[in-house]
Amino acid sequence: MILFPAIDLKGGHCVRLKLGEMDSATVYNEDPTDQARTFAEQGFSWLHVVDLDGAFAGESRNGSAVEAILRATRSPVQLGGGIRTFAQIEAWLEKGLARVILGTVAVRDPDLVREACRRFPGKIAVGIDAKGGKVAVEGWAEASSLGVIELAKQFEGAGVAAIIYTDIDRDGVLAGINWGATIALAEAVSIPVIASGGLASMDDIRRLTEPDAARLEGAISGRALYDGRIDPGEALALLRSTSRPKL
Template structure:
């Protein structure tokens, strides 16, 4: 089980959103770099970074912050937020990013996703954000009629590194992950699944760890860490 502490960056600060709503934003004291350094010292080897400014602007905004975090020894980071071109993917990888997350662009343009997977071997992560089984795009503002299970079946032949499956209605709520929906989705995917949305306790993580046989590779934990609902030292022991 890989545990990915989450760092969302906006305006150079470490923040968290509730259900992806930019109007319901909480700022935290530590800078993104300091927070990443803290996670590293505790023993985490993987981080999940989202450039929220980039997601809004459609281009990489917090480049210097991301590059600084890549310099922390022993840390691998996956980064998303507004990645819309092969050039942007290349730029992130050259900064030292381990994997690049594609969301809206990958869903809307499967040919682009195919090109990215061919050019950047095993570096591409696809984020699938789901509300009631259907994919939402553009920072969750735009609901589609695309079933997540239908989409994954169409891309199962590509060289995708992993899938991040987010249940939007659980994100930032700390109500616990939607385990049944996640496991059901994983049965349609040939790729490892990283679960995001609603993690509220160590017990949630342990339950997901026991689902490993169903392709669940890891879990992203955000708000529950920052609000101290989860002891990060205990969380690090689960890795």
């Protein structure tokens, strides 16, 4: 079970949003590389990075900050936000990313995702962001007609490394993960699922150790880590001590 600390980038700074609203950004660190080093020193094995400006623009807008993070840490990094072409995928993987997260393009062009999985095995994750049970795209600014499980099943057998499922209605407001929807998704597909959006406290960390959550690859934490509601050492020790084979 992996706990992924989140670095969300807006204007080159490390921020957190509430409910996906760009004008609700709180700056937690003006130096993302410093934040990346801090997470590595705390013992986190991965970093989850999102180019928020890029998600809205459809192209990289915080590329220099991401490259600085890659230079600053040896931890594997997964990146999402505005990556929508083969050229962008290839360029980022050549810079040292462990995984590229494809979100909007997974809805707009699922064949591109399947081909990317074929060309870059183990390097492609799909980000499914949902609002009211429907998939949202374009940096969460638009809703689609697709259901979460409906979209996820399109990629069964394609070689997707993980699905990162975010409940936008819970993101950044410390409301707790939507366990029902997240575990239902994990049970519906064979692709590993990472929970995102709302992880709020050590109670949520303990919830990750329950038998039904063993299906998950892990969870992403942002605001709760920055605000001190989750103690990194305690959380990581708990997840290590209760790790079990996936169901």
